Amino acid sequence: MSEQDWVWRARAGDDGAFSQLVEAFQTPIYNLCYRMLGEAGEAEDAAQETFLRAYAQLGSYDTARSFKTWLFSIANHHCIDRLRKRRLTWLSIDDDNLPPHPALQEQAPGPEEALVRGQQAELLQGLLAKLPPEDRSVIVMRYWYDFSYEEIAEATSTTVSAVKSRLHRARGGLGQLLEPAGAAPRPAASGPLRVGR
Amino acid sequence: MNHKPYHDWMNAVLDGAIAPADRRALEVHLATCASCQATWASLSSVQRLFKAAPMAAPRPGFNGRFQARLAQRRARPPAIWGALALGLGAVAVSALVVPLGLGVIFSTVRAAQQPATSLALLASASAMYVFISTLADALFIAASALAAALLPNPLSWAAAALALALTGVWLYVMRRIAPEVKLR
Numbered sequence: 001m002s003e004q005d006w007v008w009r010a011r012a013g014d015d016g017a018f019s020q021l022v023e024a025f026q027t028p029i030y031n032l033c034y035r036m037l038g039e040a041g042e043a044e045d046a047a048q049e050t051f052l053r054a055y056a057q058l059g060s061y062d063t064a065r066s067f068k069t070w071l072f073s074i075a076n077h078h079c080i081d082r083l084r085k086r087r088l089t090w091l092s093i094d095d096d097n098l099p100p101h102p103a104l105q106e107q108a109p110g111p112e113e114a115l116v117r118g119q120q121a122e123l124l125q126g127l128l129a130k131l132p133p134e135d136r137s138v139i140v141m142r143y144w145y146d147f148s149y150e151e152i153a154e155a156t157s158t159t160v161s162a163v164k165s166r167l168h169r170a171r172g173g174l175g176q177l178l179e180p181a182g183a184a185p186r187p188a189a190s191g192p193l194r195v196g197r
Numbered sequence: 198m199n200h201k202p203y204h205d206w207m208n209a210v211l212d213g214a215i216a217p218a219d220r221r222a223l224e225v226h227l228a229t230c231a232s233c234q235a236t237w238a239s240l241s242s243v244q245r246l247f248k249a250a251p252m253a254a255p256r257p258g259f260n261g262r263f264q265a266r267l268a269q270r271r272a273r274p275p276a277i278w279g280a281l282a283l284g285l286g287a288v289a290v291s292a293l294v295v296p297l298g299l300g301v302i303f304s305t306v307r308a309a310q311q312p313a314t315s316l317a318l319l320a321s322a323s324a325m326y327v328f329i330s331t332l333a334d335a336l337f338i339a340a341s342a343l344a345a346a347l348l349p350n351p352l353s354w355a356a357a358a359l360a361l362a363l364t365g366v367w368l369y370v371m372r373r374i375a376p377e378v379k380l381r
Contacts, residue, residue, distance in 0.1 A: 019260060019264065022259075022260050022263055023260055026255055026259045026260060026263075027252060027253075027254045027255065028252070030253060030254065030255040030259070031252045031253045031254070034253040035253070040253075043253070043255075044255055044256070044259070044262075047255065047259070048259075048262065048263050048266055051263055052263075052266065052267060052270060055267065120246070120249075120250075121250075121251075123246070124246060124247070124250050127246075139247065142212075143247040143248060143250065144250065144252060149212075164208070167208065167212075168204070168205070168208045171208065171211070171240055171243050171244075172204070172236075172239075172240070174243045175236070175239030175240050175242060175243050176239065178239060178242050178243060178246070179239055179242075193207075193210050193220065193223065193224060193227070193237070
């Protein structure tokens with residue numbers, strides 16, 4: 001059964017079908033909430049609330065629209081509302097207060113690699129926390145889900161040009177933050193345009 | 198020199214959305230512009246870091262927790278009933294308070310316009326004060342007499358202790374019967 005079938009059945013009142021949708025989207029939605037909010041407990045709460053709202057609003061969901069972007073739109077707006085309500089704590093890149101998320105360390109073959117992964121996770125989350133919420137959601141949707149500009153625009157209720165502008169601005173800001181931290185060496189300047197490993 | 202077009206092209210490269218001619222022009226420019234080389238390096242660093250980032254996953258049992266939360270949410274009465282009750286209550290209170298309030302205001306204004314009525318009101322206010330003072334004194338005397346009679350009596354203390362104990366037992370039983378009722 002396809003995702004669209006589950007959506008149709010859930011709209012018809014089939015709670016089992018909606019449960020299948022929760023199974024399918026729990027990780028992507030949780031990841032978005034975690035990247036936006038920066039705290040595992042709050043991310044769980046926000047992700048749960050997202051699905052509750054989706055369940056309540058299924059009757060008004062436009063089936064011509066992608067269910068995925070609709071769900072992400074609910075999650076994104078909810079996370080931004082939460083960020084606006086709470087006082088933001090700005091994390092320093094050198095701050096050790098944000099522990100690595102357990103789910104990010106499931107495969108830690110050795111202590112050295114685990115340490116590196118944990119440090120990278122902290123660096124990543126610290127960088128995200130420096131971005132305004134609207135820029136943060138664009139970065140998350142682009143890098144974790146490979147959303148197109150159009151999909152991001154739909155999920156964030158904005159235009160494609162606004163998405164491009166936010167993405168470019170966010171990348172530039174993150175790049176400047178990365179440089180003082182010395183997080184990555186600069187690649188060779190000449191030659192083909194390659195991002196490298 | 199305006200580097201913005203080249204920055205836009207760099208972002209287009211990262212998004213896989215650059216035209217071949219623009220890509221060639223960017224490569225030519227990067228070969229000679231140190232500033233854009235630095236910008237490209239930092240954007241590449243961002244790209245590498247975020248592309249390698251893993252997907253955060255919830256703790257096992259997420260769907261089960263969601264189902265429990267959904268059941269709890271369904272058990273709540275719809276908010277509209279609470280809002281309706283509140284609205285009706287506000288209307289009822291207003292229907293009582295507003296006419297009374299207006300009546301008091303108008304009566305006071307009219308009474309103030311008639312000296313004889315004002316004097317009579319002052320006299321009744323004074324009498325009311327005397328009455329309340331006398332009543333308070335009487336209550337104090339009665340309470341003192343009651344305390345004087347009861348306090349030395351051990352039976353009074355035993356009765357009070359029994360009442361407290363019965364209240365505690367009742368609260369405990371009620372808690373066991375209806376544990377979901379919580380004080381906010």
